[in-house]
Amino acid sequence: MNFRQAGARRTLIMAAALLLTLAGLLSLETSAAQSASARPSTAGPRTAFSTKAAHRSAKQVAAVDCKPYAILGTRGSGQAFDTDGGFGPQVAAFVNSYMGIKRLTTANTLEWANPYPAVPVAGVDGVPNAVSASLGWGTYTNSVGLGQIALSNELDEINTIENSCGTSTTIILAGYSQGAQVTGNAYQALDTTQRSGIGGVALFGDPLFNPNSQSARGDFTPGRVGALAHPSSRIRPEFPSPQKVVSYCHGDDPICQGFFSFSPFGLTTSMTGHLNYQSTGDAGNSTPYTTRAAQDLAGITPSSAGSQLLMRTAAAADSTTPSAPTNPQVSVSTPGNQVDAVISWSGPASGPAVQGYEIYATNGALLDDIVSSGPGSVTLPYMELPAAIDIQSVNSAGEGGTLTVNLGTPEPDMVMTLNGPAVSHSSGGNLDFSVYATAGQTISITATLPSGDDAGYLLAAPSGDYVVPSTNVTGTGASQTMISSFAVPTTGVYTFYISSPASGTVTVQATGG
Secondary structure, eight states: OOOOOOOOOSOOHHHHHHHHHHHHHHHHHHHHHHHSOOOOOSSOOSOOOOSSOOOOOHHHIIIIIOOSEEEEEEOOTTOOTTSGGGTHHHHHHHHHHHHHHHTOOTTTEEEEEOOSOOOOOOTGGGHHHHHHHHHTOSHHHHHHHHHHHHHHHHHHHHHHHHHHHTOOOEEEEEEETHHHHHHHHHHHTOOHHHHTTEEEEEEESOTTOOTTSTTEESSOOTBOOOTTOOSGGGSOOOOSSGGGEEEEOOTTOHHHHOSEEETTEEEOOOOHHHHOTTTOOBTTBOSOHHHHHHHHHHTOOTTTGGGOOOOOOOOOOSSOOOOOOEEEEEEEEOSTTOOEEEEEEEOOSSSSOOOEEEEEETTSOEEEEEEOSSOEEEEEOGGGOOSEEEEEEEETTEEEEEEEEEOOSOOOSEEEOTTSOOEEEEOSEEEEEEEEEOTTOEEEEEEEOOTTOEEEEEEEOTTSOEEEEEEEEEOOSSEEEEEEEEEOOSSEEEEEEEEEOSSSEEEEEEEEO
């Protein structure tokens, strides 16, 4: 029989709780968009949402779209499509600055606002979106994907228009927050020929921000990455033709710098640095980042892009980052009837001082942040245990080494209480039922299986070792004894695995004392 190995199958409760912070924080994008002054414009957004750009006739192409410039902008999470020309205040400020510097008008510039959903990551109803943003699935990811499709289709249409007009168009791409993720992804997906028509790309507050990119700009901390760039495999790779791209990040923006704040330490709660790209620069240059991005790109055209390489303004790290934590240990606690896993560790054995830790599920979900210059620990709810977590050392220079801890306690389909009521689960596959017991107790387990069910079972100790070997049994439709008076050698969670291929219900009960 094949038993399923321990692994995470449900969203982590702590991830949801902490990512609720993200939910509340990113909701401010919506309120900022609604309260900011609307971008001067006599027309609303150019299209209603569709995953394909609207088709235009040859006459429409000649009359409207044969223009030397096109600016394609993508707004941030929750920002309304019916204000600021559909751009949101940050992208709208960039567009206004760029057009002003280049002395462009609507007569010679095609302005296109991405009509994608830009789902809000806001409030209680938005928590699944916030969680999915980090986990890589769900509503947020779908929104990003639709944004990429819409932007890519518009780029294809501009190419068609150029062919019809017999002219070339310099294309400028801009995106903020979720829109920066959309825009960066779409640009990186272009081939060499497609990129030749891109005059420049401006990103603000990219959730996948890469501080080591040649395109990175701002007063960011070089050792810190975007909030959704965990694990490191998810960080944005270097841009092709990076000299065409400027990616601005404020040092106090938790979306492009992560939620772990170094001054003071703890989980970042202020979104000011994420919301003020259109109004704020940094200590070295007070010019707003949207204006600076426009200045950066105003001299970049497809024919001269290779001649300009703008250097980022971030200060060098003031020290090196710490090594990985050491000496991980896993134990359990029993608040009420629930059994939780407690993971503890020691600080780095040598090297630069550690000032805290970030704890991630290996799928990138932020679980916790801890301020500690030495050992640390974190408690994870038993029913939500992942197969592994990453513990990353941090200090003022940024994020350092990572320790991966594989949890030995398997996740159960059902949790039993010793001498408590029987628990049931639909059969038809591999199931696991768990019970907490202390050393010196005995455990007996009975099960009711569908009649004729050719099943197999075993018992695993807290270490994961099998203490009752695999045994086959044929179900009778009545209660049967599977394990009788097993002597518990060590305190912890014991898991009864059973493979029940028949359809029906499996009922299991644990007794002892």
